[in-house]
Amino acid sequence: MTPIITAFESSPDRGRGLARDMRVRWALEEVGQPYEVRLVSFAQMKQPAHLALNPFGQIPTYEEGDLALFETGSIILHIAERHPGLLPGDANARARAITWMFAAVNTVEPPIVELSMASMLERDQPWHAQRLPALENNIRKRLRELSAHLADAEWLDGAFSAGDIMMANVLLRAKGSGLLEEHPNLIAYLARAETRPAYQRAFAAQLKVFKDANP
Amino acid sequence: MTPIITAFESSPDRGRGLARDMRVRWALEEVGQPYEVRLVSFAQMKQPAHLALNPFGQIPTYEEGDLALFETGSIILHIAERHPGLLPGDANARARAITWMFAAVNTVEPPIVELSMASMLERDQPWHAQRLPALENNIRKRLRELSAHLADAEWLDGAFSAGDIMMANVLLRAKGSGLLEEHPNLIAYLARAETRPAYQRAFAAQLKVFKDANP
Numbered sequence: 001m002t003p004i005i006t007a008f009e010s011s012p013d014r015g016r017g018l019a020r021d022m023r024v025r026w027a028l029e030e031v032g033q034p035y036e037v038r039l040v041s042f043a044q045m046k047q048p049a050h051l052a053l054n055p056f057g058q059i060p061t062y063e064e065g066d067l068a069l070f071e072t073g074s075i076i077l078h079i080a081e082r083h084p085g086l087l088p089g090d091a092n093a094r095a096r097a098i099t100w101m102f103a104a105v106n107t108v109e110p111p112i113v114e115l116s117m118a119s120m121l122e123r124d125q126p127w128h129a130q131r132l133p134a135l136e137n138n139i140r141k142r143l144r145e146l147s148a149h150l151a152d153a154e155w156l157d158g159a160f161s162a163g164d165i166m167m168a169n170v171l172l173r174a175k176g177s178g179l180l181e182e183h184p185n186l187i188a189y190l191a192r193a194e195t196r197p198a199y200q201r202a203f204a205a206q207l208k209v210f211k212d213a214n215p
Numbered sequence: 216m217t218p219i220i221t222a223f224e225s226s227p228d229r230g231r232g233l234a235r236d237m238r239v240r241w242a243l244e245e246v247g248q249p250y251e252v253r254l255v256s257f258a259q260m261k262q263p264a265h266l267a268l269n270p271f272g273q274i275p276t277y278e279e280g281d282l283a284l285f286e287t288g289s290i291i292l293h294i295a296e297r298h299p300g301l302l303p304g305d306a307n308a309r310a311r312a313i314t315w316m317f318a319a320v321n322t323v324e325p326p327i328v329e330l331s332m333a334s335m336l337e338r339d340q341p342w343h344a345q346r347l348p349a350l351e352n353n354i355r356k357r358l359r360e361l362s363a364h365l366a367d368a369e370w371l372d373g374a375f376s377a378g379d380i381m382m383a384n385v386l387l388r389a390k391g392s393g394l395l396e397e398h399p400n401l402i403a404y405l406a407r408a409e410t411r412p413a414y415q416r417a418f419a420a421q422l423k424v425f426k427d428a429n430p
Contacts, residue, residue, distance in 0.1 A: 055364035056322050056357065067307045071317035073288075078310050092282045095293050102286035105321040107271050114329060121349070127342040134336070142271065149270035 003064040009039040015210030021060040023169045027076045029198035031083035086162040100156045100163025109170045111138035147183035168193035218279040224254040230425030236275040238384045242291045244413035246298035301377040315378025324385045326353035362398035383408035
């Protein structure tokens with residue numbers, strides 16, 4: 001059964017891979033699972049039909065027959081449990097890969113999103129400049145810790161896993177901020193992720209959606 | 216093998232159940248798994264021995280023989296996979312319960328933590344009052360959506376699950392803010408969680424740690 005995901009009709013990130021469907025597309029490409037995409041407008045995301053799939057009115061959602069899921073971590077874990085390639089076979093290594101999935105969205109992503117939101121919504125406030133150093137330092141702290149953990153390793157914990165999909169996509173949002181660039185090993189980690197053929201297919205697919213909507 | 220978790224030597228929340236070990240204690244109590252606790256100071260959390268367990272220097276961590284995990288979502292999922300009672304047997308219902316675990320930490324918790332942090336760190340700034348409505352509205356939006364989803368149900372998706380452990384503990388942090396109190400069904404949901412015997416045992420255990428350290 002071909003799963004159906006939802007994505008922005010016209011993503012506010014202009015197809016830079018920051019919308020959350022990118023992660024799910026990437027996971028599906030890694031395991032070679034074809035999928036369909038249903039595009040939704042911001043208005044549709046607040047309608048009952050979409051809220052029945054995700055009560056928080058966000059994308060992506062994931063439908064597979066009777067099953068409807070939301071939250072990228074949950075969707076990718078579901079995909080990883082049903083296809084080989086995204087979670088190690090060893091039980092302990094598998095549990096650690098799942099740890100990195102949660103660490104990506106619960107520990108590393110929040111300060112990065114907080115800076116994005118402040119830059120969008122508070123840019124014109126006189127105190128924005130005053131808040132900026134603290135916002136950046138919250139990100140610096142997490143990136144420093146992540147960089148120390150990664151050290152010279154290729155991926156976060158042994159072989160490439162769903163944890164790397166989540167973390168690399170979270171780091172993408174910090175790319176170009178100057179903060180990620182303070183850690184050459186994190187830049188190299190993200191570059192390794194971005195050169196994976198599955199990543200490139202997923203990236204091209206989400207970019208095409210934006211370009212088709214904004215010719 | 217008895218698992219070992221870490222917790223604050225003296226929790227900054229003064230034993231109100233907001234420290235993240237509460238969730239893990241609760242899950243362990245729900246499944247009847249005895250556990251040991253190693254208390255750590257803030258200084259110890261930044262030392263190599265603790266960073267080897269959690270590169271981000273946070274509590275709780277979870278050790279079980281050779282396995283070391285961090286992130287409450289990952290730890291609780293690990294517990295739930297090894298003991299009956301925290302995840303439904305049906306595959307689709309299980310995937311939905313895991314969705315709620317991610318939704319708790321990735322969608323509902325961030326704005327609640329953001330308000331807590333602003334109230335702690337920016338309270339004396341002249342613009343704190345100016346930011347407050349936006350911070351509160353971010354929480355309001357998520358609670359309104361969650362309340363609409365829950366409606367008259369007892370738990371988030373059928374039977375009580377690990378998703379409810381995560382969500383109820385996230386909501387606890389908003390209790391008394393006036394925001395949670397705008398939704399009687401969420402207040403009742405949290406109260407149902409708090410009256411579970413496993414919750415009460417976990418709560419008493421973490422409170423005792425604080426009281427012992429602050430006689």
